[in-house]
Amino acid sequence: QVQLVESGGGLVQAGGSLRLSCAASGRTFSSYAMGWFRQAPGKEREFLGYISRSGGATYYSESVKGRFTISRDNAKNTLFLQMNSLKPEDTAVYYCATFARGPVATADGYEYWGQGTQVTVSS
Secondary structure, three states, X not given: OEEEEEEOOEEEEOOOOEEEEEEEEEOXXXXXXXXXXXXXXXXXXXEEEEEOOOOOOEEEOOOXXXXXXXXXXXXXXXEEEEEOOOOHHHOEEEEEEXXXXXXXXXXXXXXXXOOOEEEEEEO
């Protein structure tokens, strides 16, 4: 299996940027396609984006397309989420996860999850 640890969250003003990291250990990181999700209080977990094992293909939800960018460094076993033009509605706990099967935008298709990192965007 693989262990995932997110970091980089914090408090930022609206319009600002943050870069989240997801450090992987255990099985070979490059063998997993990966995804980012978030969950705000009282809401369901929301898909943000997906990246293929090589990093050559990405897919984003409409809510973050053009503002968020997913990348990975397989040599460093790390996944990234660059978030720009942040809005108060982006406030949530952000999670990375390994993709297993099915539609990439569905949380059920992801197998291993990190513990999450809090992002708070103030207005």
